[in-house]
Amino acid sequence: MAPAGGALADDGPDVFGWVEMATLEPWDVEVKAKLDSGALTSSLDARDIERFDKEGEPWVRFALELEDEETGETFKKQLERPLYRDMTVRGAGGRDERLVVLMEVCMGDTIHEEQFSLRNREEMNYPMLLGRRTIGELGLLDVRETFLIEPSCDENSPVIEHEGEGEYGTNKDDGADDEGSES
Numbered sequence: 001m002a003p004a005g006g007a008l009a010d011d012g013p014d015v016f017g018w019v020e021m022a023t024l025e026p027w028d029v030e031v032k033a034k035l036d037s038g039a040l041t042s043s044l045d046a047r048d049i050e051r052f053d054k055e056g057e058p059w060v061r062f063a064l065e066l067e068d069e070e071t072g073e074t075f076k077k078q079l080e081r082p083l084y085r086d087m088t089v090r091g092a093g094g095r096d097e098r099l100v101v102l103m104e105v106c107m108g109d110t111i112h113e114e115q116f117s118l119r120n121r122e123e124m125n126y127p128m129l130l131g132r133r134t135i136g137e138l139g140l141l142d143v144r145e146t147f148l149i150e151p152s153c154d155e156n157s158p159v160i161e162h163e164g165e166g167e168y169g170t171n172k173d174d175g176a177d178d179e180g181s182e183s
Contacts, residue, residue: 106153
C-alpha cells in the first residue's frame with residue numbers, strides 16, 4: 001500500500017485500488033474489475049457456456065456481452081477457446097463447477113494472459129473479478145482506494161504470458177480449489 005502521506009516513488013511498484021478499469025484484449029473493451037484477494041482465480045462474465053471437443057481436444061464456446069465503460073456500447077462476441085482446466089469454487093452458496101480459459105487483460109500499461117473462470121456474472125456488480133494469481137503480477141493493492149491506474153495498452157505494450165501447463169495439456173496448474181467472494 002502507499003504510504004499515508006502520498007504515493008510511492010515513481011520507481012516503486014504500481015498501486016492498484018480494489019476496483020479498477022481494465023480492458024479485455026484484443027478488443028480493447030473497458031470493464032470494471034474488482035481486485036479480490038479472497039479469490040485465487042480470476043472470473044469473467046460469460047453466457048451460453050458450452051464444453052465441446054475440437055480435433056480431439058477439450059474446448060469451450062461462450063458468449064461475451066459486456067458494457068464498454070468508455071463508449072457505453074454493448075460489446076457482444078461469440079468465442080471459442082481451448083479449455084485450460086476445470087475448477088471447483090467453494091463459497092457461501094456451496095460448490096460450483098466452472099470451466100477455465102486463458103484470456104488477455106490490460107491493467108495499467110501491461111497485458112496479462114490470465115486464467116479466467118467463466119460464469120454468468122450478470123447479477124454481479126463487476127463483470128470481471130481479478131484474483132490473487134493476477135493481483136500478484138500487478139504490484140500493490142490498496143483496499144481503501146478505487147480507480148488509481150487507467151488501462152493504457154497498445155500494440156507496443158509488454159505482454160506477460162501465462163506460465164505452466166493446465167490439466168488439458170496447454171498449461172499446468174496447482175490443482176487447488178478456489179475459494180473467494182463473488183460480487
